[in-house]
Each structure stands twice: as C-alpha cells, then as structure tokens.
Amino acid sequence: MTIAVFASGSGTNFERLVQVSREERWLVPIVVLICDQPGAHVLKRADRLGVPSYVFSPKAFETKAAYEQAVYDVLRRHDVTWIVLAGYMRLVGPTLLDAYPNRIVNIHPSLLPAFPGKNAVGQALAHGVKVTGVTVHFVDEGMDTGSIIAQRAVDVSETEDEHSLTAKIQAVEHELYPHIVRQLTEEETTKSDIVERAVT
Structure with a gap:
C-alpha cells in the first residue's frame, strides 16, 4: 500500500x-x-x-x-x-x-460548496465573506463536488488581500491535510466514515 x-x-x-x-x-x-x-x-x-x-x-x-x-x-x-x-x-x-473508488482525495481553499473551481481565494474576497476556509473531500467526476471529509474555517479580516489570505489558508492546509491523509490511509476509513468536520 x-x-x-x-x-x-x-x-x-x-x-x-x-x-x-x-x-x-x-x-x-x-x-x-x-x-x-x-x-x-x-x-x-x-x-x-x-x-x-x-x-x-x-x-x-x-x-x-x-x-x-x-x-x-x-x-x-x-x-x-x-x-x-x-x-x-x-x-x-x-x-x-x-x-x-473512494481512494482519491483533494484539498480545496474554501468551505465547499462555496467557491469551487479556480481562484477560490479571489472568489471569497470578491464576495466580501467574513469567513472562508479549507475543505478536504473525496474526488468524484465533478468540480469539487465529492463528499466532504473535513473542513476548517479561516477568518477574513477587513484589510485582507489575496496574498495574505492565501498565506493564512495554506498554513491551515499544511496542518490539516497530512493529518487527514494519514487517518484515511492507515485506518482504511471509507467514504461513509466522516473523519472530521471541524468548522471553528
């Protein structure tokens, strides 16, 4: 494996x-x-x-x-x-x-289903949201439409720009993604088992 x-x-x-x-x-x-x-x-x-x-x-x-x-x-x-x-x-x-099947995972820089596809950070800023985040999900045939495994929220400050928000989101990604990937692969967690859903 x-x-x-x-x-x-x-x-x-x-x-x-x-x-x-x-x-x-x-x-x-x-x-x-x-x-x-x-x-x-x-x-x-x-x-x-x-x-x-x-x-x-x-x-x-x-x-x-x-x-x-x-x-x-x-x-x-x-x-x-x-x-x-x-x-x-x-x-x-x-x-x-x-x-x-159910063994392909992805990380996306938003709280899906909000802002799927390219430039999710720019989309979030354009919409003026106060909170965005990170989603780990299983991959299906759609654009960021697979079942959600885990989410973490990231606050958006009033002075945020795309560079600063991207840095904040990447910091969360680098902590969350390895944790989830290890759980999935070592515990053989299946699509029906939600590893974590922590929106804080």
Whole structure:
C-alpha cells in the first residue's frame, strides 16, 4: 500500500505531506509524484526530497482516457492504493475514478460548496465573506463536488488581500491535510466514515 501525490504547480502541499509522512513514519508512504505540467516547480521539490516523479503532458495523448491509462500504468508499478491531489489542476476522469473508488482525495481553499473551481481565494474576497476556509473531500467526476471529509474555517479580516489570505489558508492546509491523509490511509476509513468536520 502506497500513496501517489498529483500536483500541477509549486508543490507546497506536496512538500509538507512528504515531510510529515517521514517525520511521523507513516505506515503508508508517499512513493511517487505525478505532474501534468512540464517545468512545474513541484518537480524540483520532488527531486530535492528524493521522490520519483513522472510528467505526463495531456496534449501528448489523443484522449483523456489514454492519458489516464498511462498514469495508471505508473501507479500500478508503484503499488499505489491512494491518490492525493495537491494542487492538481485537472478533473479526474473515469479511468482513475474506477480504478481507485473512494481512494482519491483533494484539498480545496474554501468551505465547499462555496467557491469551487479556480481562484477560490479571489472568489471569497470578491464576495466580501467574513469567513472562508479549507475543505478536504473525496474526488468524484465533478468540480469539487465529492463528499466532504473535513473542513476548517479561516477568518477574513477587513484589510485582507489575496496574498495574505492565501498565506493564512495554506498554513491551515499544511496542518490539516497530512493529518487527514494519514487517518484515511492507515485506518482504511471509507467514504461513509466522516473523519472530521471541524468548522471553528
């Protein structure tokens, strides 16, 4: 049993997950990074941390199914049993959803169902909300529509801008996500078992 992390960008959540998994000696280790963006900074983090990484450019494949099949072939070679999305900016399709039912999780920078999709921090600021937050959820075929596993609230101050709010949200993500991923993978928690729902 192992974990694959999927990421598209800078990789701060990826690095935090790897660090915590090693510090806490997780029973289910993170063994591979899958990235869909050649040149993404997360690849440098993976190299520095000694985590094997694979880059799959979707444009190189005729169909989404072909792209995901190539990814799945790598996951099988690494005995991956859980997929953890950490800034993976692509909807997961049937090929991987069918191969990993209720074993793909994501973290999103809002209190879903509020502000799904891209630029959730900017959406929250544009709406003038006083509270936003972080959601960990199972992944389904929709855009941030899977069952909620855990949530944490983040207060939005009157002087908040996108940079400061993003920093506050990332601090919560880096504490919450490793905790939830470890519980899910080590305790084999299923979709019907809510690990935590703490909106404070």
